[in-house]
Amino acid sequence: MEQVDLLILGAGAAGLFCAGSALRAGRRVMVLDHAAHPGEKIRISGGGRCNFTNLATAPDRFLSRNPRFAASALARFTAPDFVRLVDRAGIAWHEKAQGQLFCDGKATQITRMLLDRMKGAELRMETAPLSVRHDGMGFVVETPGGAIHTERLVVATGGKSIPKIGATGLAYDIAAQFGLRMIDTRAGLVPMTFAEQELALCRPLAGVSVEARIRHNGGQFRDALLFTHRGLSGPVILQISSFWQPGETLQIDLAPDYDVAAQLKAARSEAGRVAVSSALGRVLPARLATAICDEMGLSQARLADQPNTWLEALGARVNRWQVRPVGTEGYRTAEVTLGGIDTRDLDARTLQARKVPGLFFIGECVDVTGWLGGYNFQWAWASADAAGRAD
Numbered sequence: 001m002e003q004v005d006l007l008i009l010g011a012g013a014a015g016l017f018c019a020g021s022a023l024r025a026g027r028r029v030m031v032l033d034h035a036a037h038p039g040e041k042i043r044i045s046g047g048g049r050c051n052f053t054n055l056a057t058a059p060d061r062f063l064s065r066n067p068r069f070a071a072s073a074l075a076r077f078t079a080p081d082f083v084r085l086v087d088r089a090g091i092a093w094h095e096k097a098q099g100q101l102f103c104d105g106k107a108t109q110i111t112r113m114l115l116d117r118m119k120g121a122e123l124r125m126e127t128a129p130l131s132v133r134h135d136g137m138g139f140v141v142e143t144p145g146g147a148i149h150t151e152r153l154v155v156a157t158g159g160k161s162i163p164k165i166g167a168t169g170l171a172y173d174i175a176a177q178f179g180l181r182m183i184d185t186r187a188g189l190v191p192m193t194f195a196e197q198e199l200a201l202c203r204p205l206a207g208v209s210v211e212a213r214i215r216h217n218g219g220q221f222r223d224a225l226l227f228t229h230r231g232l233s234g235p236v237i238l239q240i241s242s243f244w245q246p247g248e249t250l251q252i253d254l255a256p257d258y259d260v261a262a263q264l265k266a267a268r269s270e271a272g273r274v275a276v277s278s279a280l281g282r283v284l285p286a287r288l289a290t291a292i293c294d295e296m297g298l299s300q301a302r303l304a305d306q307p308n309t310w311l312e313a314l315g316a317r318v319n320r321w322q323v324r325p326v327g328t329e330g331y332r333t334a335e336v337t338l339g340g341i342d343t344r345d346l347d348a349r350t351l352q353a354r355k356v357p358g359l360f361f362i363g364e365c366v367d368v369t370g371w372l373g374g375y376n377f378q379w380a381w382a383s384a385d386a387a388g389r390a391d
């Protein structure tokens with residue numbers, strides 16, 4: 001039987017990084033993955049440019065049943081630590097809004113860097129683990145090419161999002177097999193779907209973008225909202241999707257810098273002959289202003305003819321738009337999986353299962369899910385480093 005010190009299942013962000021960290025701890029390391037190529041999600045991340053970390057990383061940027069769990073790993077391997085590796089590898093990068101760091105060039109440079117960092121470890125692609133068991137001394141992983149024995153087993157097979165590029169629930173199955181508890185999973189950072197009433201407004205506006213603010217269940221975001229043929233998308237919608245529960249109504253502020261009712265009343269006293277839609281067009285993109293006025297039967301109306309009650313209703317429609325998503329696009333397009341392995345059963349310093357010495361879970365399979373903006377990769381790096389270096 002082949003023998004290694006540390007076997008990693010999953011050659012994604014967390015698995016590749018863990019291999020490099022474990023090598024530095026002097027271990028014999030092997031990584032297995034069923035896909036043809038390592039780091040497939042890195043390749044498609046950040047629109048192909050990989051938003052590889054966020055300078056504002058802090059535990060409050062993550063959703064988890066235990067919001068403090070991620071703090072230890074995040075404090076010991078930080079965003080600047082990852083940036084140092086990126087700089088050393090000569091990868092050019094830039095900062096977008098809100099501390100988000102992206103490659104100037106292709107995302108695959110990050111995968112290359114991770115592969116270089118783990119030189120000395122063995123990487124076996126197109127190798128699906130068939131079963132895992134504990135033999136009293138360590139773990140035995142059966143593969144089509146034979147059994148591998150390892151003292152330490154690190155599960156880094158990610159969440160359920162994007163099955164088309166290889167996501168499976170293997171980590172959850174292994175956790176269940178060894179008696180770890182689970183927090184129910186659901187799709188996060190995902191476009192939401194809408195009923196015909198909202199779609200009737202959204203479809204003709206497809207391509208229009210507006211800065212919007214949404215507060216919901218403790219999440220509060222201000223970012224671009226994009227109207228699409230399928231409903232609403234854009235960063236602000238992806239962010240809030242992680243906080244939303246089925247059946248809930250969202251309230252969207254389409255003009256967060258303005259009290260629209262007050263603005264319209266002031267405009268009425270200054271230039272009452274102006275069309276309502278033109279006045280609204282000063283605070284919203286013109287197509288959106290026209291669509292909202294059409295919807296409220298104000299397409300031809302002049303500002304001067306509108307009583308306060310109408311302007312207040314229009315203001316509420318813009319500053320407090322109530323929409324009820326019917327669902328989300330699900331794991332097919334979700335950037336992440338919320339929930340996962342219950343952190344109560346993991347040691348926060350090492351990501352080791354409390355009751356199963358030698359078994360570790362890292363990355364997205366754990367119940368730690370970042371906001372949009374590079375936080376999920378930073379969790380992958382930090383949790384991987386914690387497990388790879390664990391004594």
Ligand code: FDA
Nearest residue numbers: 010012013014034045046051157158166363364374376377
């Ligand atoms: P990851 O999914 O990366 O890796 C899991 C590995 O396990 C894969 O290689 C898979 O093939 C393998 N595997 C799965 N099941 C297996 C099985 N049964 N047997 C063997 N191998 C198996 N985050 C961010 O911070 N910035 C960004 O820009 C983006 N952008 C982005 C875009 C898109 C389209 C998506 C889908 C996601 C993002 N993310 C992101 C999220 C980010 O990609 C994600 O959080 C990390 O890749 C998670 O790293 P893991 O290593 O945990 O899982």
